[in-house]
Amino acid sequence: MTTFDPRALARATPLPTRAETPGAVLVALDGDPAGRPALEWAAAEAAVRGSALHVRRSVPSPLLAVSPWVWAHHSPWLWTYQPEVAEAALTAGRDELTAAVRAAHEVVPALDVFTDLVAGAAPASGLERDGAALVVVGRPRRSRRQPATVREALRPRRSRPRLPVVVVDLAVRGVDGPSVGRVVVALGARDDPAPVLETAYRAAARRGVGLTLLHAWGRGIVPDVVDEVLGPYQDVFPEVGVLARPVTSVARALAEESRGAALVVVAAPGRPTDVVGRIVSRRVVRAVACPVVLVPVEGARLRRTRAPRPR
Structure with missing residues (x-):
């Protein structure tokens, strides 16, 4: 039986701490109705972390529209700049930001909220200047693709580290699963467990709930190996x-385990060439029935070993 031993990576990882990553919680809005539950979740998360809430509204650019005049004259230049369309889009963005501040204060009245309107840029751009610690987006119901903000925040950049991204979908899906109210963390066969486990333990400690670990290291991994990997985290978060x-199958197990869970934490693909990892992360986001945190994992891979045969 082939297994993946996580102990080598765990021993080489710095010890975890309870200290929170400094920075605001950034929630990205784009006019989609899925942004409202993401905003409310981000406000509650910012309050628990003791940080500010940064609400960002993006406006598509270039702001173009079909001109009736050129359409009537069969001009090849159907797309022309329309100042009134641009002004209407900016006004809608400002109105949504005003409503977002009111909604955030309904969740947490004393929350520190600041906003900005971004035209012609991805909502996750400029994060190294904004000092964000977490990016929150809603999952549109009409699309099967990951939101553009997720892809932008997780894209490797030399100028800034990648940030964890929370995709919020608060839809009620059937009966509760076995981990109702708990934080569920899932680790693939070759994911570096350290950043994912530290994020999951912090989230569970903030909420005062337990943690469910689903791992694909192989059924040949004995409980002592799991205890050795989790030992440093249990010392910090007893x-x-x-x-x-x-x-x-991580995605299949999460579909069952995440129903009614407080949060799901998984690894995000670490390399642009990791096509399989990207496919798995998209399947996980579609499968879970609660907010899911995508934690960037930088490149480390577990070593394949051969499990000892029982005597």
């Missing part, structure tokens, strides 16, 4: 109770 079990 109040977090953990249930661990092996799985063969």
Whole structure:
């Protein structure tokens, strides 16, 4: 039986701490109705972290529209700049930001909220200047693709580190699963467990709930190996109770486990060439029935080993 031993990476990783990553919680809006639950979730998360909430509204650019005059005259230049369309889009963006501030204060009245309107840029651009610690977006119901903000925030950049991204979908889907109210963390066969586990433990400690670990390291991994990997995190977060079990398919297991869960934490693909990782992350986002955190994992891979045969 082939397994992936996570202990080598765990031993080489710095010890976890309870200190929060400094920075605001940034929620990206684009006029889609999915932005409202993302805004409310981000406001509550910012309050728990003790940080500010940054609300960003993006406006598409170039702001173009079909001119009736050129359409009537069959001109090849159908797309022309329309000042009134641009002004209407900017006005709609400002109105949504005003409503967003009111909605955030309904969730947390004393929350520090600041806003900006971005025209012609991705909502996740400029994060290195804004000092954001977390990016929150809503999952549009009409699209099967990951939101553009997710792809932008997770894209490798030399000028800034990649940030964790939370995709919020608060739809009610059937009955609760076995991890209702808990934080569920899923680790693939070759994911570096350190950043994912630290994010998951912090989230569970903030909420005062337990943690469910789903790992695809192989069924040949004995409980002592799991205990050795989780040991440093249990020392720092002793109040977090953990249930661990092996799985063969992370996406399939999360579809069952995430129903009613407080949060799901998974690894985001670390390399632009990791096509399989991107496909898996998209499947996970579509499968889960609660907010999911995509944690950037930089390149490290677990070593394949051969599990000892039982005597």
